[in-house]
Amino acid sequence: MARDTVPAAPARPLRRDAELNRRRIIDAARVVFGSRGLEATLDDIAHYAGLGVGTVYRRFPGKEQLVEAMFAERMDEIRALAEQALEAADPWQGFVDFTWQAAELHADDRGLREVMLSNVFGHEQVAEAKARLVPMITKVVERAQRSGQLRADFVPTDLPLIHQMIGSVIEYTHVTQTHVWKRCLALLLDGLRAEPGKASELPYPPLDLQSLDDAMCNFRLPRSGDRSGIPR
């Protein structure tokens, strides 16, 4: 259990220069994962940080651990959003804002998007954070439904699918039109609002948690070859 994948409290503190470089690595990872996604290599990150590859590999056993270190904290941001959504005066507005803000985060950080929608990275802290998120999201959804504004046949496992859809538009158009996803999300949310007598019957049952997990485990990163978007 006490796998110190990322030594939170190392036996001896790092030498000052080493500690500085550790920070540099994490900062670089934030930028590089953010723009290139998890397909970025540790070599890329080392280069962006102005360090040698060896330095990165001494500090972090592998990409997995670096991803954990980076994104565990960012998950808190999303949890904060969910909490905020639960406290919103209008349950529907809470749901909408939550969805919208989460999409905004995904648009700004490709790595975060991939971590959220896939299970191939972040098996420890990130996975726990995601698990803690589930009941909250369920509440956000149910609250909006009880208020009669979110269609009744919507289900919490539909939300990742929505983010998957929006994420794919973000990816598709990120070269030139970095905001068209907003159009798509607006259309989608219009389809989610309860409208007596209008909404069509959904032609297929929702994903159960197991199937969602299967999908997340099977998540496929895009093929590499895109060096664009790396600042500097």
Add this chain to the structure above:
Amino acid sequence: MARDTVPAAPARPLRRDAELNRRRIIDAARVVFGSRGLEATLDDIAHYAGLGVGTVYRRFPGKEQLVEAMFAERMDEIRALAEQALEAADPWQGFVDFTWQAAELHADDRGLREVMLSNVFGHEQVAEAKARLVPMITKVVERAQRSGQLRADFVPTDLPLIHQMIGSVIEYTHVTQTHVWKRCLALLLDGLRAEPGKASELPYPPLDLQSLDDAMCNFRLPRSGDRSGIPR
């Protein structure tokens, strides 16, 4: 125009066994591209056809040419759907059916989906077929709008985005739940129906044709490594 990238009428006819194998290759390509997408290698296809790689490479200079040979004809299916949509009694139903049937084709054939949404393959015949499709789709959309049933701020270039979204759900869930995309499309279509006083204002202008083309040129195939789904 008479670019015989794939010799339609070769100077001398192929030997009988060679012609047979040509067919075998195309049939294999249909199956393999269909389930594995364009990331499949010609080696894969050769193997599935029960032939050597050399045989495939003698018949087709490269993947590009094989893709052209395969999908040029399939584009006609989609054009037929658009024509059908234009003749539908109810313009809205025509639009809905067209979108729905196209999605169905995408769900059944991953290669077709990738060819439709990207410009990295099929620069000749497929590209022409796509160009011929544009005015038809425009008509389908405008007709549904004139009838007052499709929201007025929808635009033809939104349609590829919808298929991109649905396609990403198809990909995401194809392992276990191969039909959830239907849920998503139903939600989306509910958001497209004109509803006086209900629809939100779309927060971003649509894609122009140039930006759409940029997106299609930048399309990134998934990272390989997935051998699942190849029949046999």
Add this chain to the structure above:
DNA sequence: GACTATGTGGAGTAGGTGTCTCCCCTTATG
């Protein structure tokens, strides 16, 4: 200022993947 534990850089290794060629062997066809 000199000594040593600690840290660094980046060329290099190992291993994977995909494209396509080459050449010896097989087969159709007249």
Add this chain to the structure above:
DNA sequence: CATAAGGGGAGACACCTACTCCACATAGTC
């Protein structure tokens, strides 16, 4: 049966990416 055409598939080649290793540099200490 002769021979031109076709077939097979090992392997050359040209990428990647993950990760290691060790000569050299530096921080912290006495």
